[in-house]
Amino acid sequence: MNVLRVAAVVVVLGVAAGGAGFYWWQQQRNELPDGFARANGRIEAERVDIALKFGGRIAEVLVREGAMVAAGERIARIDSTELEAQIRAAEAATRQARQELAQARALVVQREGELALAKADLNRTETLAARGYATREKLDQRRSKEITAAAALNTARAQVAAAEAAIEASEASVAARRADLADYSLTAPRGGRVQYRLAEPGEVLAAGGKVVTLLDLTDVYMDVYLPTDDAGRLRYGAEARLILDAAPQYVIPATVAFVASEAQFTPKYVETASEREKLTFRVKLQIPAEILGRYQEVIKTGVPGVAIVRISPEVPWPETLAVNLP
Structure with a gap:
């Protein structure tokens, strides 16, 4: 019994001494x-x-x-069904614009042939008219045909430029929508710990x-x-x-x-x-x-x-x- 009492006293004194030491240490910090x-x-x-x-x-x-995430890790995703449909529509518009460009280029070739023929007819008619074998009316008709063929060629070339511009616009539309699609997937800009999950x-x-x-x-x-x-x-x-x-x-x-x-x-x-x-x-x-x-x-x-x-x-x-x- 005496031994137990002595041990208890030693423990109490040790705790008191430790507490006093910690208190003194804290006081030293405070001063x-x-x-x-x-x-x-x-x-x-x-x-x-x-x-x-x-x-x-x-x-x-x-x-x-509470989860740890790394920089670039995907956090959440937005439903992109509608945007993906818009991308497919823009891609279809791009294909259509390319077909229109091919048609416009073929038309340019056709108009160039018509203009070459009109110029050749005009040259022959001018030669015949100079020799007295062609009337002035015939010469005027050949000149009008050559002017019309030249105008048709210019129009065809403008259609080629318009088709090329349409392709650029539709391709830009596809690129913009694809960029938007990337933003439908939310990623962590830096590593860290998730503090709050604010949406479900x-x-x-x-x-x-x-x-x-x-x-x-x-x-x-x-x-x-x-x-x-x-x-x-x-x-x-x-x-x-x-x-x-x-x-x-x-x-x-x-x-x-x-x-x-x-x-x-x-x-x-x-x-x-x-x-x-x-x-x-x-x-x-x-x-x-x-x-x-x-x-x-x-x-x-x-x-x-x-x-x-x-x-x-x-x-x-x-x-x-x-x-x-x-």
């Missing part, structure tokens, strides 16, 4: 030297909405919420209707808000450390990627110094992509935490804020 700023925030990731370019009925959605097969959506929302897990950051004094001295690329509520034992590195140009939460323009001190600016702290690549399966958005930003680059980081990822 920052000059040159650092602290702010609260939560983990966010770049969100990509995959939406319809054309309205239509959803034929299938190939991903589920059978639903009819208008152009711009969202089908799936992706999170790019290579672009993860924390937005924090710093007062005017800290934001004014902050440099782009400055180092920061993130400590998440869900894993306070780990320190995650980050860098300043963005500082808002306008204050938030208070009026944009204030007159007194006391009011200016209330201004805060949004600061985006980016987590390095090489670190994110190692934790794709555990990254979650919305997790709250604390950010410590180094305002003065010459001040060294405290040992309690050394990066210690597993």
Whole structure:
């Protein structure tokens, strides 16, 4: 019995000592030297909405919420029955235009022969008329026939140009519809995790209707808000450390990627110094992509935490804020 009591006391003392040590460690973290700023925030990731370019009925959605997808992977498909029928009609129009072009070219050959014959008749009639063997009326008829044959040839050549233009137009129509058909298959513009599945097969959506929302897990950051004094001295690329509520034992590195140009939460323009001190600016702290690549399966958005930003680059980081990822 005495042994058990001693063991229990040792366990209690050990737990108390451990708790006291963790509390002391946290207090050390909370006590920052000059040159650092602290702010609260939560983990966010770049969100990509995959939406319809054309309205239509959803034929299938190939991903589920929480699934990882690669760049270029097909996400969903719109029913393309009507568009495929339009493509077949445009292809038929192309074939018809090519047949009309062949006929127009054959007609040109015919008109060229008629013009050659008309010119030959005119030449013979002019020779006969010069010798007095042909009347002037006959000569005028041959000249009129030659003019008519030349006009018919020009018309036939115009028909060839029109047929060629019709072919180009119909081929362009086919190409445009085939390009539209490619947009009926929705693909992931970048790799990531499916956050929301917003539409189901059978639903009819208008152009711009969202089908799936992706999170790019290579672009993860924390937005924090710093007062005017800290934001004014902050440099782009400055180092920061993130400590998440869900894993306070780990320190995650980050860098300043963005500082808002306008204050938030208070009026944009204030007159007194006391009011200016209330201004805060949004600061985006980016987590390095090489670190994110190692934790794709555990990254979650919305997790709250604390950010410590180094305002003065010459001040060294405290040992309690050394990066210690597993």
